[in-house]
Amino acid sequence: MEKIRGEQSIAFEQPVYIRSWASMVGQKEGEGPLKDTFDQIVDDPFFGQDTWEESENEFQKETAQLAMKKANMSSQDMRYVFAGDLLPQLIGTSFGIKSLEIPWFGLYGACSTMGEALSLGAMAIDGGYAEHVLTVTSSHLGGTEKTFRYPLEYANQRPPASSWTVTGSGAAVLSRTEGEIKITGVTTGKLVDLGVTDTMNMGAAMAPAACATIYKNFRDFGIQPDHYDKIITGDLGKVGSEILLRLLKENHYDITGLHMDCGCEIYDADEQNTNAGGSGCGCCASVLCGMILNKIKNREWNRILFVPTGTLLNTISFNEGKAMPSIAHGVVIERV
Amino acid sequence: MEKIRGEQSIAFEQPVYIRSWASMVGQKEGEGPLKDTFDQIVDDPFFGQDTWEESENEFQKETAQLAMKKANMSSQDMRYVFAGDLLPQLIGTSFGIKSLEIPWFGLYGACSTMGEALSLGAMAIDGGYAEHVLTVTSSHLGGTEKTFRYPLEYANQRPPASSWTVTGSGAAVLSRTEGEIKITGVTTGKLVDLGVTDTMNMGAAMAPAACATIYKNFRDFGIQPDHYDKIITGDLGKVGSEILLRLLKENHYDITGLHMDCGCEIYDADEQNTNAGGSGCGCCASVLCGMILNKIKNREWNRILFVPTGTLLNTISFNEGKAMPSIAHGVVIERV
Numbered sequence: 160m161e162k163i164r165g166e167q168s169i170a171f172e173q174p175v176y177i178r179s180w181a182s183m184v185g186q187k188e189g190e191g192p193l194k195d196t197f198d199q200i201v202d203d204p205f206f207g208q209d210t211w212e213e214s215e216n217e218f219q220k221e222t223a224q225l226a227m228k229k230a231n232m233s234s235q236d237m238r239y240v241f242a243g244d245l246l247p248q249l250i251g252t253s254f255g256i257k258s259l260e261i262p263w264f265g266l267y268g269a270c271s272t273m274g275e276a277l278s279l280g281a282m283a284i285d286g287g288y289a290e291h292v293l294t295v296t297s298s299h300l301g302g303t304e305k306t307f308r309y310p311l312e313y314a315n316q317r318p319p320a321s322s323w324t325v326t327g328s329g330a331a332v333l334s335r336t337e338g339e340i341k342i343t344g345v346t347t348g349k350l351v352d353l354g355v356t357d358t359m360n361m362g363a364a365m366a367p368a369a370c371a372t373i374y375k376n377f378r379d380f381g382i383q384p385d386h387y388d389k390i391i392t393g394d395l396g397k398v399g400s401e402i403l404l405r406l407l408k409e410n411h412y413d414i415t416g417l418h419m420d421c422g423c424e425i426y427d428a429d430e431q432n433t434n435a436g437g438s439g440c441g442c443c444a445s446v447l448c449g450m451i452l453n454k455i456k457n458r459e460w461n462r463i464l465f466v467p468t469g470t471l472l473n474t475i476s477f478n479e480g481k482a483m484p485s486i487a488h489g490v491v492i493e494r495v
Numbered sequence: 496m497e498k499i500r501g502e503q504s505i506a507f508e509q510p511v512y513i514r515s516w517a518s519m520v521g522q523k524e525g526e527g528p529l530k531d532t533f534d535q536i537v538d539d540p541f542f543g544q545d546t547w548e549e550s551e552n553e554f555q556k557e558t559a560q561l562a563m564k565k566a567n568m569s570s571q572d573m574r575y576v577f578a579g580d581l582l583p584q585l586i587g588t589s590f591g592i593k594s595l596e597i598p599w600f601g602l603y604g605a606c607s608t609m610g611e612a613l614s615l616g617a618m619a620i621d622g623g624y625a626e627h628v629l630t631v632t633s634s635h636l637g638g639t640e641k642t643f644r645y646p647l648e649y650a651n652q653r654p655p656a657s658s659w660t661v662t663g664s665g666a667a668v669l670s671r672t673e674g675e676i677k678i679t680g681v682t683t684g685k686l687v688d689l690g691v692t693d694t695m696n697m698g699a700a701m702a703p704a705a706c707a708t709i710y711k712n713f714r715d716f717g718i719q720p721d722h723y724d725k726i727i728t729g730d731l732g733k734v735g736s737e738i739l740l741r742l743l744k745e746n747h748y749d750i751t752g753l754h755m756d757c758g759c760e761i762y763d764a765d766e767q768n769t770n771a772g773g774s775g776c777g778c779c780a781s782v783l784c785g786m787i788l789n790k791i792k793n794r795e796w797n798r799i800l801f802v803p804t805g806t807l808l809n810t811i812s813f814n815e816g817k818a819m820p821s822i823a824h825g826v827v828i829e830r831v
Binding site: 161213282306471484 | 497498499503505545546548549574575579581582583584585586589590592593596597598599600601602603604605611614615618619621622623624625642683684685686687688807808809810811812815817820822
């Protein structure tokens with residue numbers, strides 16, 4: 160059982176390459192600091208469809224197809240698709256990818272789903288169950304706000320700790336045979352619930368989960384933070400990122416100079432009025448499958464820990480007074 | 496790549512044992528034909544809690560703990576838990592299992608989720624990522640009807656093709672080292688959408704997905720239906736089961752004498768007024784982790800194909816006029 164590392168981690172024996180990747184985002188993301196890193200910016204929030212949900216379906220399908228096209232492959236080459244989104248019963252995914260006709264494992268880890276998809280996809284490759292698999296997640300401002308908070312038409316007030324759901328999708332093709340980037344390890348998260356109940360401050364709920372997974376990653380692999388060129392969370396935003404750094408310091412790890420949060424990068428919070436930053440399954444996925452993997456390809460970074468977080472709430476649990484159990488999944492990504 | 500079989504199947508090289516299992520159901524299920532096969536019948540629909548959702552949390556947690564106890568193990572022995580439920584954002588699971596503190600992969604395949612959990616759990620064992628993993632799913636009549644159709648308090652009319660959501664949970668511990676039953680293969684489903692829009696007839700939407708996965712299982716492994724002692728669907732109910740048999744006959748496979756549906760077995764439909772039969776993640780899970788695995792243990796059946804189905808709808812997709820994309824995941828289970 161040499162693949163097992165410590166309590167929550169595994170190291171892969173076979174190479175698991177990230178062979179190709181693609182990202183597509185909406186207009187607001189396309190006006191932000193990362194605008195040049197996305198493959199496509201879709202100015203129409205409906206993506207030519209009739210509803211927010213159909214728009215998200217288009218984002219997920221088109222991004223998946225673009226990722227496969229970049230690998231000169233089609234859906235027939237994909238043994239599995241590991242995919243999910245934020246909407247109830249995964250309708251952002253099911254209606255999006257059904258026409259691809261790839262055997263599907265439906266995943267839900269809230270905004271951490273891209274980490275879960277990469278983890279299970281890499282396990283499928285390394286385990287010998289697949290030559291190539293597709294991983295994809297998405298989110299959409301309109302559908303997400305309607306599902307979790309208020310319909311956009313209500314124009315509700317947004318407190319400073321709140322985040323802005325990214326409209327977009329990221330997709331990656333994992334492969335056994337060829338690539339310049341590989342996944343070498345995984346640290347799978349546990350649910351962490353410290354009693355945070357403010358759904359307008361998801362960063363505070365998710366930061367302890369990020370801390371727990373990053374801490375375990377260091378301990379399981381017997382490494383120090385500077386093992387990585389960057390430690391990248393998904394959408395903690397400004398508030399959650401500060402809490403994460405403090406919590407890790409209290410546990411004797413300082414990642415201040417190494418940490419980056421996709422939610423803090425994707426918007427200019429002051430200029431674009433996005434408060435704490437971006438969030439949603441599409442946030443870390445579109446930043447990973449754009450800026451991050453491009454920087455690794457170009458050897459600006461040679462080894463990173465990608466650790467997106469999610470909080471497992473919904474309006475029922477919120478209305479029944481529950482807190483927000485959260486989770487973070489860590490994925491070690493390296494230049495070949 | 497000898498594990499790969501055909502287009503959608505894999506055969507495991509290492510033994511993946513189902514080491515222990517447990518099932519808990521509500522009062523109505525405890526009055527049905529399978530009453531003697533469940534480990535525990537909970538007459539209080541609230542399970543001592545305040546809400547339907549908290550009740551489902553209790554079902555999932557208690558059933559998981561009972562399954563681990565039967566293996567003389569605790570949650571510290573479980574490397575992963577593969578788990579999900581029907582509620583939006585998996586709150587039946589997240590609030591249920593968080594106290595177990597096991598690294599979690601959140602899954603959503605609607606009523607097929609137990610098949611998805613067994614598939615990925617078996618891949619984790621065979622792939623060398625775990626010694627033991629926990630798999631668990633649940634559903635609850637109150638929470639599910641509120642989520643997908645009408646609150647129970649509305650006492651809406653139920654057409655003959657409608658199903659009755661099972662209140663209950665099933666859990667199984669998969670293990671590399673010891674057991675009398677093993678998982679030897681998996682056939683992973685694709686989304687199938689033939690345009691069925693009647694949410695009061697989910698069997699009709701799911702039958703084509705069951706047919707597709709069963710057909711692929713036969714072809715991928717080069718076998719005939721009588722390779723199995725039973726071919727067991729999850730909750731097609733009476734209407735869906737008839738459609739499945741007819742569709743397979745049209746594809747030159749007759750499984751009439753071999754087929755069983757958990758939704759048809761769990762209630763006496765005429766006596767208990769459950770129309771087409773039982774449904775929900777807890778239906779096939781509680782029947783698997785009671786009657787089915789007990790029969791295999793006792794060698795009444797030596798090899799079965801367990802193929803639960805799910806339909807990936809929600810009220811948004813329904814209200815927007817969409818059909819019900821469905822999926823079925825096949826798991827080959829054998830007596831050692």
